[in-house]
Amino acid sequence: MNQPRGTVVIDTERCKGCELCIEACPPDVLVMSTEVNETGYRYPLLQSGCTGCTACRMVCPDQVFEVYRFDARGA
Amino acid sequence: MNQPRGTVVIDTERCKGCELCIEACPPDVLVMSTEVNETGYRYPLLQSGCTGCTACRMVCPDQVFEVYRFDARGA
Amino acid sequence: MTSARPAAPPAELQLLLIGIGGQGIQLIGKTLAQAATNTGKHAMLAADYGGEMRGGPSNASVVIGTEPLRSLPILPSATAAIVASHKFAGPVPQRLREGGLLLRNSSVVDSGAGREHHRVVEVPATAMATELGAPQASGFILLGAFNRLTGLVPEAELVTAMTALLPPYRAQHATKNAEALSAGAAAVAGQEAPR
Amino acid sequence: MTSARPAAPPAELQLLLIGIGGQGIQLIGKTLAQAATNTGKHAMLAADYGGEMRGGPSNASVVIGTEPLRSLPILPSATAAIVASHKFAGPVPQRLREGGLLLRNSSVVDSGAGREHHRVVEVPATAMATELGAPQASGFILLGAFNRLTGLVPEAELVTAMTALLPPYRAQHATKNAEALSAGAAAVAGQEAPR
Amino acid sequence: MTQELRIVPTDRPPADGKARKVADFRPSLMLGEHGLCPGCGEPVALRILLETLQDLGIVNNSIGVVGHGCYGSFVRIMDVDVLQCLHGRAPSCATGIKRMRPQTAVFTMQGDGDMVNEGLQEVLHTAARGENVTAILLNNGVFGDTGGQQTATTVLGQRTKTSIEGRDPGLHGHPIPVADLVASLDGVGYVARGAVGTAGSIARTKRMIRAAFESQLAGEGFSLVEILTMCPTGWFVGAPQGPDYLAESMEQVFPLGDLRARPKPSGAGA
Amino acid sequence: MTQELRIVPTDRPPADGKARKVADFRPSLMLGEHGLCPGCGEPVALRILLETLQDLGIVNNSIGVVGHGCYGSFVRIMDVDVLQCLHGRAPSCATGIKRMRPQTAVFTMQGDGDMVNEGLQEVLHTAARGENVTAILLNNGVFGDTGGQQTATTVLGQRTKTSIEGRDPGLHGHPIPVADLVASLDGVGYVARGAVGTAGSIARTKRMIRAAFESQLAGEGFSLVEILTMCPTGWFVGAPQGPDYLAESMEQVFPLGDLRARPKPSGAGA
Amino acid sequence: MNTAVAKPSMQLLEGATAIAESAILAGCRFFAGYPISPFTPLLEHMSRALPENGGVCINAESEIEGANMALGAGATGAMAATGSCGQGLALMQETIAEAALNETPMVVFNLARNQQDYFQATRGGGWGDYRTIALAPKDIPEAVEHTQLLFHLSRRYRAPTLLYGDPLLAQTRVGVHLRRIEFDELPPQDWALDGTGGGTGESRQIWTWAMGKATNPGLGPDGHWQQVAAKFDRIAELEQRSEQRYAEDADTLVVSFGSAAKFIEHVVEELRAEGHRIGWFRPISLWPFPGPALAGATAGIKRVLVFELNAGQMLEDVRQYARDRDAIRFIGGVSIHESGLSYGPLLDAPEIRARILAAIAEDSTRSTS
Amino acid sequence: MNTAVAKPSMQLLEGATAIAESAILAGCRFFAGYPISPFTPLLEHMSRALPENGGVCINAESEIEGANMALGAGATGAMAATGSCGQGLALMQETIAEAALNETPMVVFNLARNQQDYFQATRGGGWGDYRTIALAPKDIPEAVEHTQLLFHLSRRYRAPTLLYGDPLLAQTRVGVHLRRIEFDELPPQDWALDGTGGGTGESRQIWTWAMGKATNPGLGPDGHWQQVAAKFDRIAELEQRSEQRYAEDADTLVVSFGSAAKFIEHVVEELRAEGHRIGWFRPISLWPFPGPALAGATAGIKRVLVFELNAGQMLEDVRQYARDRDAIRFIGGVSIHESGLSYGPLLDAPEIRARILAAIAEDSTRSTS
Numbered sequence A, B: 001m002n003q004p005r006g007t008v009v010i011d012t013e014r015c016k017g018c019e020l021c022i023e024a025c026p027p028d029v030l031v032m033s034t035e036v037n038e039t040g041y042r043y044p045l046l047q048s049g050c051t052g053c054t055a056c057r058m059v060c061p062d063q064v065f066e067v068y069r070f071d072a073r074g075a
Numbered sequence C, D: 001m002t003s004a005r006p007a008a009p010p011a012e013l014q015l016l017l018i019g020i021g022g023q024g025i026q027l028i029g030k031t032l033a034q035a036a037t038n039t040g041k042h043a044m045l046a047a048d049y050g051g052e053m054r055g056g057p058s059n060a061s062v063v064i065g066t067e068p069l070r071s072l073p074i075l076p077s078a079t080a081a082i083v084a085s086h087k088f089a090g091p092v093p094q095r096l097r098e099g100g101l102l103l104r105n106s107s108v109v110d111s112g113a114g115r116e117h118h119r120v121v122e123v124p125a126t127a128m129a130t131e132l133g134a135p136q137a138s139g140f141i142l143l144g145a146f147n148r149l150t151g152l153v154p155e156a157e158l159v160t161a162m163t164a165l166l167p168p169y170r171a172q173h174a175t176k177n178a179e180a181l182s183a184g185a186a187a188v189a190g191q192e193a194p195r
Numbered sequence E, F: 001m002t003q004e005l006r007i008v009p010t011d012r013p014p015a016d017g018k019a020r021k022v023a024d025f026r027p028s029l030m031l032g033e034h035g036l037c038p039g040c041g042e043p044v045a046l047r048i049l050l051e052t053l054q055d056l057g058i059v060n061n062s063i064g065v066v067g068h069g070c071y072g073s074f075v076r077i078m079d080v081d082v083l084q085c086l087h088g089r090a091p092s093c094a095t096g097i098k099r100m101r102p103q104t105a106v107f108t109m110q111g112d113g114d115m116v117n118e119g120l121q122e123v124l125h126t127a128a129r130g131e132n133v134t135a136i137l138l139n140n141g142v143f144g145d146t147g148g149q150q151t152a153t154t155v156l157g158q159r160t161k162t163s164i165e166g167r168d169p170g171l172h173g174h175p176i177p178v179a180d181l182v183a184s185l186d187g188v189g190y191v192a193r194g195a196v197g198t199a200g201s202i203a204r205t206k207r208m209i210r211a212a213f214e215s216q217l218a219g220e221g222f223s224l225v226e227i228l229t230m231c232p233t234g235w236f237v238g239a240p241q242g243p244d245y246l247a248e249s250m251e252q253v254f255p256l257g258d259l260r261a262r263p264k265p266s267g268a269g270a
Numbered sequence G, H: 001m002n003t004a005v006a007k008p009s010m011q012l013l014e015g016a017t018a019i020a021e022s023a024i025l026a027g028c029r030f031f032a033g034y035p036i037s038p039f040t041p042l043l044e045h046m047s048r049a050l051p052e053n054g055g056v057c058i059n060a061e062s063e064i065e066g067a068n069m070a071l072g073a074g075a076t077g078a079m080a081a082t083g084s085c086g087q088g089l090a091l092m093q094e095t096i097a098e099a100a101l102n103e104t105p106m107v108v109f110n111l112a113r114n115q116q117d118y119f120q121a122t123r124g125g126g127w128g129d130y131r132t133i134a135l136a137p138k139d140i141p142e143a144v145e146h147t148q149l150l151f152h153l154s155r156r157y158r159a160p161t162l163l164y165g166d167p168l169l170a171q172t173r174v175g176v177h178l179r180r181i182e183f184d185e186l187p188p189q190d191w192a193l194d195g196t197g198g199g200t201g202e203s204r205q206i207w208t209w210a211m212g213k214a215t216n217p218g219l220g221p222d223g224h225w226q227q228v229a230a231k232f233d234r235i236a237e238l239e240q241r242s243e244q245r246y247a248e249d250a251d252t253l254v255v256s257f258g259s260a261a262k263f264i265e266h267v268v269e270e271l272r273a274e275g276h277r278i279g280w281f282r283p284i285s286l287w288p289f290p291g292p293a294l295a296g297a298t299a300g301i302k303r304v305l306v307f308e309l310n311a312g313q314m315l316e317d318v319r320q321y322a323r324d325r326d327a328i329r330f331i332g333g334v335s336i337h338e339s340g341l342s343y344g345p346l347l348d349a350p351e352i353r354a355r356i357l358a359a360i361a362e363d364s365t366r367s368t369s
């Protein structure tokens, strides 16, 4: 798993800091920022290891995630 | 059954001729009159053989029956 | 308190029908109005239901004319009346005009309903209907009589109208009702108003 | 269009509180009004909610006086303003009287809000609150500062009122809020208005 | 007919001193005549309800709330404190009454039009709220009072003035078994469905009404007795055919019996 | 936290040409941002609903009827023909629409306050009428929009602004499982209960929504999908705790799953 | 069954039936209602006749549901209607207001039990600044005409409209000629929901608050409600309807509406024939109330008698517009049939005549004293 | 929690809370309501405070249910109330009319979003000839007083009564003194249902049609409704309330009610101080409308300006009573907050001031031209 299977784009300005994505990420690669966005909310940061599973995008109420997969690789 | 076990008083003027009592009487001793009452309805007449079971009184929507039993006799 | 002097004397027949629920007052009113309509006349039937319950008053007014009608749906006065029951016949004497025709069901109506200055005709409608084996048809006896007395419509039109008005589950009454119409007419034969 | 010449100059403090939902504007308004009431003053807090949604404007007006109040619940003009966010601070410049005190959260409020003829004081409330480890408490920093500037009530009264107003599930914020009040007061020490 | 049998005089009580009256014309709580149609089942339901109040000795500690339907006129002949309420609203009115008079037995009397059409929400909310009142539903599957139109309990195929070719599920939908819905809710103490078509079903229904009031008196929550009643007028059948029609149409769709029994004595309580 | 891991840049799509986008920020039917609270479950339900319309290819042949609640503001961001109707009345409005536009997919979106409080009668009648429409219930057990008061689905013990010590059955009654009531009625094609607490339940719920619309398109009658949604604001819990609270409180009382499966293909039809 | 095919000859129809047939002729294709006396026969007839004419009639399970079904149907652009009597209309107030404010056309039939719903018809108990065009026919032929007019106006103005009838209109049978009335062309219904807007970025929205879509914002409540209020102001100018007779040379003018006006007309004719200087004025549209016409008709009138079968409701409108307020006398009153379902003894020509004569006599005594 | 024990010192209370506490002081023991902005805090406070004071507050599942619960509670003789905002009150119209006609006391709180419910409050959308005493306080202290008065009047007249408030009354917090107000003694409640009448032959009955029992017939609808109408005529005479200032020497009189009147008062004081001959008139009871007082106040007035936050509803009452109808100018209008939940920008002293000055200027131009 040294080559990522997926990644996400995070539209941090839309995030409301609910942390639902953190809990939902199966490989547990999302963490909350310490910084806040314009509206004053902390937002998720991606660490390496994303599988492109879309779970974060599934649970996020605020449409913060766009998800990509690197097809050529892995399982 | 030559001595009646019960009898009824029939307030014929209240009767609306629905015939529910006729069907309900277990020993089948009620018959409809050919005459009509003041309001123009036929009403039940009692033939001998009443058991005082109160079925007629139970089903009558118009409170036409009062029921008596002759306790000393029969069953 | 009465409308003593109307603007123009009505060329309209204004008929009060008085009875109690269950006597078929509404149906005979409809029959008459429908028959009149079928013969090209203008007709109105104004019902006066006493709520939804049986045994209460059941009155109706029928107005028939050859021109568009001017009568009110609640008649201040009438030119004729059919009284099928005495129970609620109170307003009739006041409302019926002088010389008006008062047709009474003499089987049940006591003599109080109607005054000297009315033209009173009596028909024992309830008794006749029972005799016919159709106790529900006493109203049609009265209607048959009334129509004969006034010559309003051909009797056959009444039969046609009545038959069409019966709901499907009462269709079986048509024949007896027609007989009642005839019997009523026959009962007053010779008493027709001079026209 | 402005109420240029009021009937009598108000002896009432009329304070506009301007912010956005989530900044706790309503709570600091309540705290101030409650503290004033507790010290025997007459107070009014008029809220202006922008519906039920977060992120929209959240404004409030507080009026404090020693006599029964005469101010309207929608202030045509005010003697002081606290601006916690620049997002919806539009009406402030028009409504704040000449010489009125304008307390600005300099962490977020751009310099547009406020005019030369106002007495402007700036406090970097958001930054201070974050520093305190209580980002939700920036409003109390401003309130602490405002109270010190105006000498309205003893600071302890603000703490009491704030503590009582917190709903049970937010009781844990009381300490940080109290610290914020003090920090705000300290930040403007020496800038008190001459009384 | 059995014309050969002797006709017995029935215009006065028997002279025989040994005759014991076993049933009055009507319970003393019934003040006079009603104006309902021949063969209507509703007056029978009224009678067993009033008898039950007497049997339980709660005559002068009861308040009735009566809706709109033919039975609405019963408020004139029930010797009980009564609120005649708006169409469909009896359960809510009963709620207000019961909360202010918790020691009083409070009941509603409603028709299917009243309870299952206009007031379906009221009865379900009141049941789920566990309101400690007793509802009596007189279900004849039509709006009797307005002349026999389709209600929410009209069985499929039945002709009414607004389903003149018979209730067609594709056009008019399906009947709602309100007692079953109520029985499925928490907050409910007792639910049963009876009928007044035969002497036997009347007797059984009377026991159901008694159980419902006992449930209320024991504070078990909401109780409901649905009573299937004949409406020959609205059904366009002769009065004598009413009970048969009831058994063959309505009882098939709405089976009789207890739908929610009272809690076992050990488990009783609010 | 696993701070030792490397933070990956996420401010733009990956430059890597082999990257394939598998999920947009939002479906194209969603026109913009909503103003709902952090951690609210309702926008998630909206998303899977709109995605289903797209999946089924009925985007430009659908009419939505939206009630009053926080989700009410979705009418501003749903790119679908919409009637914003009165509180509780969506099923009736949907009925009028569907009868005049039988070829169009018609759905409602209502909250628990909207459907189970104000409009309980409407949904039950519409279901029993077999109205061929799809109802989407967003059940969060509170009136979110008005600040978190008790609704008819609030679970026992839950604190709300009008049951401040927790919902007490003796005072406030019991929650109503509306989907179960609907599932028990004739006239109904499909009923299920889902949730949006986890990615798994969201995926399952999306399949339920699809089944409901397919049921409507097949003319099977009324369909309902109840969706349990988080309302951290009304529950007085932190947004991150929403899904757990949902699972531990609501799902215990309102179990997830199909409550009325679609008729087997052989038996399908109106 | 009487179907909507125009018949040349006269048919004897119950008023409710005639109204139903007229509605179908007007293009009504959706009806939902709940039985209540005397509205029931309208519902019953619709339940038979609408399906035969390609329409839908639903036995709504309650008035509120019926009204909202009609609103939904109206939102698709179909001609839709509901009805009841005043009691049932009380339950529809929220919905009627909503339809007015979200601009959904629909027609509401109030076949009332009496004239006690005047306030309900003209002010309503809904919320917001809305009005309802309310026509009060005096007899069945006029009701037949009004029915078609109301469907037309409802579409023209995108607003609910109301027919205020009574038991005499509902239950009387008279010979009527049914025919379709042609009106001016209607504006296009580009607002109607047909489901095709989805995914276009221009999907449609019907919403009382008119906030529009994120990509296409609406006026919002402030702008929208002002616009709706302005529309009602316009209607108030354009749609006043009234009728009057003998006002020019009358001392006494009797104002009444609906069936009562038919009785007044009758009695006034009688009194005219007897030499009384009397006339009548009839608002046909209760809202918009024909105030200017009444002001004109009452110029120079000595006494303005108001006759209505209620405790004095239209009276308040007469007070707003009659030239000389002090000339107004109320001669109507509450009068209910013992069944509670229809008019009481006051709606009777002799009684009305007596009241008019008494009012004239009282005034004369007063003026000579 | 603030409980109903009279506290000597001033409490800072939200208006809705103050009203709730005042209701409890008046003896209110039953409340049922359904959340809606800005009524919600009244319900929330009742749900906490009533049980603490021996009462019952029910989270009614809808407005209709809440209103009928209150009616039921009121029928037992308990002081009962319900409420909502105008939107929810629209749903209660049938019930309020019913309570008026079957003579059940109850209080209805309309904590409205604006002033667009004037017609609803004064005419209603129920059925029959009923009225509702409707008080419109100008601020919270007055609302606290009105609340107790409304419970009293409701009992005195056996009729539903109504408080017409708004977001400023509901949501503003001010210091208030709560105390119980003592009123005249009330008539005995021999009509109240307590369940003891059964079997006595004299059991009680509450019924809009008042037909009574077979053994004890009632008046029936005709007699009963006439009697109720006569009662409302009596109330109309006895319960008019209004306030005015500077009418004696004013050229211009501004008529307004509720919160708007508070703003008018403020602006008129300003204008007086600047030398304008201006005064104000405030109906406190919207029904009964203080017509005679307004007629008196408008005698000799050059212009009567009507200011209300709606399209012109009270305007119709002013038109009925102002001495010179032609002097009336409407300077109010529809104005809604963008949230739809409260007043828009028109309710603001500078804006009002400008409208008054413009109306005066326009008139002067006209009269000189």
Ligand SMILES: Cc1ncc(C[n+]2csc(CCOP(=O)(O)OP(=O)(O)O)c2C)c(N)n1
Pocket (backbone or CB within 6 Å): E042, E068, E069, E070, E071, E087, E110, E111, E112, E113, E114, E115, E138, E140, E142, E143, E144, E145, E146, E151, G034, G035, G036, G037, G063, G087, G088, G091
């Ligand atoms: C709000 C309202 N709508 C309609 C009515 C008319 N109405 C009176 S009785 C009735 C029928 C009641 O039917 P049901 O409850 O089944 O009683 P039934 O007559 O069959 O015994 C109706 C619809 C009413 N009184 N109020």
Ligand SMILES: Cc1ncc(C[n+]2csc(CCOP(=O)(O)OP(=O)(O)O)c2C)c(N)n1
Pocket (backbone or CB within 6 Å): F042, F068, F069, F070, F071, F087, F110, F111, F112, F113, F114, F115, F138, F140, F142, F143, F144, F145, F146, F151, H034, H035, H036, H037, H063, H087, H088, H091
């Ligand atoms: C007739 C009526 N009553 C009350 C309201 C106020 N209201 C608006 S939204 C709402 C709550 C809705 O709750 P729910 O449907 O559960 O939606 P949520 O906000 O929880 O998503 C209420 C009561 C209204 N708009 N109309």
Ligand code: SF4
Pocket (backbone or CB within 6 Å): A006, A007, A008, A024, A025, A026, A027, A028, A029, A030, A046, A049, A050, A051, A052, A053, A054, A055, A056, A057, A067
């Ligand atoms: S796509 Fe899956 S693995 Fe990647 S961040 Fe989202 S939840 Fe985690």
Ligand code: SF4
Pocket (backbone or CB within 6 Å): A014, A015, A016, A017, A018, A019, A020, A021, A022, A043, A044, A059, A060, A061, A062, A063, A064, A065, F039
């Ligand atoms: S779920 Fe969405 S809104 Fe919530 S923290 Fe994650 S990115 Fe932000």
Ligand code: SF4
Pocket (backbone or CB within 6 Å): B006, B007, B008, B024, B025, B026, B027, B028, B029, B030, B046, B049, B050, B051, B052, B053, B054, B055, B056, B057, B067
């Ligand atoms: S009491 Fe029984 S046996 Fe006697 S008549 Fe009645 S039903 Fe027949």
Ligand code: SF4
Pocket (backbone or CB within 6 Å): B014, B015, B016, B017, B018, B019, B020, B021, B022, B043, B044, B059, B060, B061, B062, B063, B064, B065, E039
């Ligand atoms: S049941 Fe009663 S009303 Fe019917 S026929 Fe028999 S006695 Fe008469």
Ligand code: SF4
Pocket (backbone or CB within 6 Å): E035, E036, E037, E038, E039, E040, E041, E042, E070, E140, E144, E145, E230, E231, E232, E233, E234
């Ligand atoms: S219509 Fe039906 S319910 Fe009504 S009285 Fe007649 S039979 Fe009974």
Ligand code: SF4
Pocket (backbone or CB within 6 Å): F035, F036, F037, F038, F039, F040, F041, F042, F070, F140, F144, F145, F230, F231, F232, F233, F234
């Ligand atoms: S209040 Fe609840 S339902 Fe409403 S937006 Fe906030 S979290 Fe969502």
Ligand SMILES: [Mg+2]
Pocket (backbone or CB within 6 Å): E069, E111, E112, E113, E138, E139, E140, E141, E142, E143, E144, E151
């Ligand atoms: Mg029924």
Ligand SMILES: [Mg+2]
Pocket (backbone or CB within 6 Å): F069, F111, F112, F113, F138, F139, F140, F141, F142, F143, F144, F151
């Ligand atoms: Mg909810």
